[in-house]
Amino acid sequence: MPTDELSATFAALADPTRRSILTRLSEGEATVNELASAFPISLPAVSRHLKVLEHAGLISRSRDAQWRRNRLRAEPFDEAVAWMQSRTRAWQSRLDRLDAHLRRPGEALEQGDR
Template sequence: MAATDSLSLVFAALADPTRRAILSKLSRGPATVGEVAEPFAVSAPAISQHLKVLERAGLVSRTARAQWRTLSLEAEPFDEASAWVEKHRREWNLRLDALDAHLQTMKDRSDTPDSKEAGS
C-alpha cells in the first residue's frame, strides 16, 4: 500500500540513504540535476526516480531557467516531520519518566525492612 499523506511521504523519502545524500547536497544550495547526480554510481534513470520521490514528498522543488533545471531544498516538510517527532518524543519521555518513577517505587518498597521480613 503506497503512502499518500504528506508525513508518510516525507518519512518514506528519508528512508533511503541516496535520497538523504541528495538532500544533504541540496542543503548547501541549489544545484542542477547533473551536479546532484555526479557523486553517485547509479544510472540517470535511478537518480531521476529518487528525485521524483523527493519532489512528491515536497522536499525538493525544480525550477527551469533556459536549458537548466535547478533543484532546491524545501524546508516546510522537514518542519512538519520535526514537529511530529518532537510531539511524540515529549509523550515518550513522559511515559518513560512515569515508568522510571514506578520502578523506583517498587525498588524502594522491596528495600524496606518490612518487605525483607515478610519475605523471610
C-alpha cells in the same frame, strides 16, 4: 505509495541515495547533471529519486532556460521533527511515570513478593 505528507517524507528519507541528494542540496541548488555526477548511478535513476523527493515536498524544481534547478524545502523536515518531538515527549512522560512508580517506597517489593 504513502498518501499523507509525513509518510511521504519518511518514505523518501528511507533511501540513502535520496538522503545524500538532500545533503548535497542543503549546500545550494543544483541541476540533475550536477547531482548525477556525484553518484555511481545513471541520470534516469537520479531523476527518479528527484521525483520521489519532489512528490514528498522535500525539494522544489524550477526551470531556468534548458536547465532544471533543484532546491531543498525545509517545511516537510520541520513537520517531521515536530512529529518526532511529540513522540519523544509522550515516551518521556511514560518513562517518568514508570520511574515515579518504581521509586515509591515499598511498592516495588510488595509487587515483587506476589
